[in-house]
Amino acid sequence: MASSTVPRTTVVRSSAQPGGREEHALEVENIVKRFETAEGTVTAVDGFSLSVAPGEFLSVIGPSGCGKSTLFNIIGGLMGGYEGRVTVSGETISGTHPAIGMVFQEESTFPWRTVIENVAFPLEIIGMDKRARQMRARHFIAMVGLDGFELRFPSELSGGMRQRVSIARTLASEPRILLMDEPFAALDEQTRLLLGDKVLQIQQDLRQTTLLITHNITEAVQLSDRVLVMTYRPGRLKRVVKIDLPHPRDSEVISSDAFGRYVAEIWHDLRVEASLGMHEDESRARNEKSKR
Amino acid sequence: MAAAGNVGAIAPTAQRHVLWLRAAIIVVVLAVWEAVAASGLLFRDVVPSLAVIGKAIGRLLATPDFYRNLSITAAEIAGALLIGGLAGVVVGIAIGANRFLARAYESFIYYLGPTPKIIFFPIMIMWFGVGPGSKVAMGVLSCFFPIAVSAAGGMREIDKVLIRVGRSFRVTAWQMVSKIYLPAMRAPIVNGIRLGLGVAIIGTLLAETKLSNRGLGYLIIQAYSVFDMPRMYALLTVLFVLSIGVNALIGRLATPGRRGVD
Ligand SMILES: Nc1ncnc2c1ncn2[C@@H]1O[C@H](COP(=O)(O)OP(=O)(O)OP(=O)(O)O)[C@@H](O)[C@H]1O
Ligand SMILES: [Mg+2]
Numbered sequence: 001m002a003s004s005t006v007p008r009t010t011v012v013r014s015s016a017q018p019g020g021r022e023e024h025a026l027e028v029e030n031i032v033k034r035f036e037t038a039e040g041t042v043t044a045v046d047g048f049s050l051s052v053a054p055g056e057f058l059s060v061i062g063p064s065g066c067g068k069s070t071l072f073n074i075i076g077g078l079m080g081g082y083e084g085r086v087t088v089s090g091e092t093i094s095g096t097h098p099a100i101g102m103v104f105q106e107e108s109t110f111p112w113r114t115v116i117e118n119v120a121f122p123l124e125i126i127g128m129d130k131r132a133r134q135m136r137a138r139h140f141i142a143m144v145g146l147d148g149f150e151l152r153f154p155s156e157l158s159g160g161m162r163q164r165v166s167i168a169r170t171l172a173s174e175p176r177i178l179l180m181d182e183p184f185a186a187l188d189e190q191t192r193l194l195l196g197d198k199v200l201q202i203q204q205d206l207r208q209t210t211l212l213i214t215h216n217i218t219e220a221v222q223l224s225d226r227v228l229v230m231t232y233r234p235g236r237l238k239r240v241v242k243i244d245l246p247h248p249r250d251s252e253v254i255s256s257d258a259f260g261r262y263v264a265e266i267w268h269d270l271r272v273e274a275s276l277g278m279h280e281d282e283s284r285a286r287n288e289k290s291k292r
Numbered sequence: 293m294a295a296a297g298n299v300g301a302i303a304p305t306a307q308r309h310v311l312w313l314r315a316a317i318i319v320v321v322l323a324v325w326e327a328v329a330a331s332g333l334l335f336r337d338v339v340p341s342l343a344v345i346g347k348a349i350g351r352l353l354a355t356p357d358f359y360r361n362l363s364i365t366a367a368e369i370a371g372a373l374l375i376g377g378l379a380g381v382v383v384g385i386a387i388g389a390n391r392f393l394a395r396a397y398e399s400f401i402y403y404l405g406p407t408p409k410i411i412f413f414p415i416m417i418m419w420f421g422v423g424p425g426s427k428v429a430m431g432v433l434s435c436f437f438p439i440a441v442s443a444a445g446g447m448r449e450i451d452k453v454l455i456r457v458g459r460s461f462r463v464t465a466w467q468m469v470s471k472i473y474l475p476a477m478r479a480p481i482v483n484g485i486r487l488g489l490g491v492a493i494i495g496t497l498l499a500e501t502k503l504s505n506r507g508l509g510y511l512i513i514q515a516y517s518v519f520d521m522p523r524m525y526a527l528l529t530v531l532f533v534l535s536i537g538v539n540a541l542i543g544r545l546a547t548p549g550r551r552g553v554d
Pocket of ligand 2 (some may be wrong): 105181
C-alpha cells in the first residue's frame, strides 16, 4: 500500500518507570500535524495534549474539521509525520500498537465475512486456533447483544448492528485502550442513545480505558468521565469538563438537570468554534464561486 | 453467463418469453443454414446439411483421437490461465496499490491489452517450439492483460477503511493480501478471469491453427486442408458449446449463492 509510510510498532523508548507515571494509560503530548495542500500548509492539530487514566472514559469533542480524525489516526499509529509524542503506559510508540484498538467512523465490517468471522478477525490474525477464536468471538458478540446473528452477513444487519460488530471485533483483540472515532455518527438518535448505553455498560464491566472522539455533545456527556473540548482548526485544547454524573448511568440521564447543565456548558464553548468553522466554509465557497 | 443472470431478474412470464425468443433465434439460424445447404447456392460441400454435420459430430465424439487433442488444448488453456492469471493478479495488485507503478506502467497495459497477440507468435515459436509450449505462451500473453486491468481496478475500488482496519490489527503484508485485498477483489478478479479465459481460448486456438502438431486447432486446420467440411463444422460446434459452458461456469463464481459478497 502506498499509505504504509508508518512502520508497524517500533518501541522508540521504553521508560517503564516504577510508580510515578503509571497513572496514565495513554498520554499524548504536544501533537502538531500539518498537511501540505495545493493552497498551502494546513495545520490540522496544533500542540494538542491529553492523558487518559486507566479505566477512564475520556471524550474529545470538537466541531467538524477541527482535526479529530487526524488525532485519532496519529494515536492509532495509522498516520505519521507529526510532532509530539504518544505514550502507552509510559512507553513512546510510533506506528500501530497492540495495546490500542480502533473503531472507525466509517462502516468498516468485512462484507464477505459473517458476524462471527468478522469478530474473530483479530484473533485469526494472531494465529489463534479456530475453536478458541470462535468461542472468544461468541463471547464478545453476546457482549454487544448480537447473539443469534453470528452467521449473518453485514449486509443482512442494520447500521447500528454493523457498528456493534465493529466494536465487538475491536474488543475481541482485548486492547488496553479502546479508541473510537465517531462510532455512532451514522446512526439515528435513538439507536445512538441505546448503543451508548451498551458501550458504557461494557466499558464499566471491563474497566476499559476508552478514548472517544465525537462531535455529539449528548453522547460525550452521557458516556464520559471527562470531556475535552477542541478548538476549530488548528485543533487545540479549549477546555476540560469533568462529568460528575453517577454510575451506573444510562441514557435516562439525559433528562436530568445536571446533564442539561453540562451540555449547555460544553455548547457554550463549542458554539464559538463551530461557527468559526462554518464561516470559513462559507467564505471558501464564496471565494471559489468568485474565482469561476 | 451475464444473459442468464438477466433472465433471473425479471418476472416468470417474461422469463418464459425470453427463453422462447432465445430458442427461436437458434431455430431461425439453423433453418437458414439448412435452406442454404439445400438450395445449392454455394458449393455443396461448403455448407453441408445439418444431418451431415450431426453425423460428423457423432463420429468425432466416438474417436479417442479427438479426446486426446481436446485434453491437450484444454491443458494448454488451463496452463495459460493459471500462469497469466497469477501474473495478472499480482501485477494488478501492485499497480492498483502503488501510484508510482501505476503511473509508470499502467498505460503499457492499457495499450498492449487490445493489440493482437498473434504478432508475437513467431517469437513464441522460436522460444518455446512448435508444440504446446508456444500455445501456452500465446494464451498467457492474451489473458494477462484483461486480468491485470480488472485486478488493478478492483484493487483501487477496495474500501480504504478496510485496509485501515487491517493495519490497525497489525496484519502482515501477506495477511493483508490474502485476508483483505483478495476477498475484497473477488468480483473484479473473477470477471477478469472470465474475460481472460475468452481471450486465452482465442489466443491458444489461433496459435494452434497457425502452426502446431496437436490440439483442437490442429484438428480443425487438418480437416480444412483435406476439405472435410462436415468434420470441420463438427469440431467448431463442439468447441463453441464447450466455450459457452466454461464461460457460464466461471460466471457462476462471480455471483455466489451467499449474500453480502457483492
Ligand atoms: N490527508 C490530508 N491532506 C490535507 N488536509 C487534510 C488531510 N486530512 C485532513 N486534512 C485537513 O485537516 C483538517 C482536520 O481534518 P480531520 O479529518 O481530522 O477533521 P475531523 O475533526 O475529524 O472532522 P469531522 O468531524 O468532519 O470528521 C481538515 O481541515 C482537513 O481538511
Ligand atoms: Mg473525523
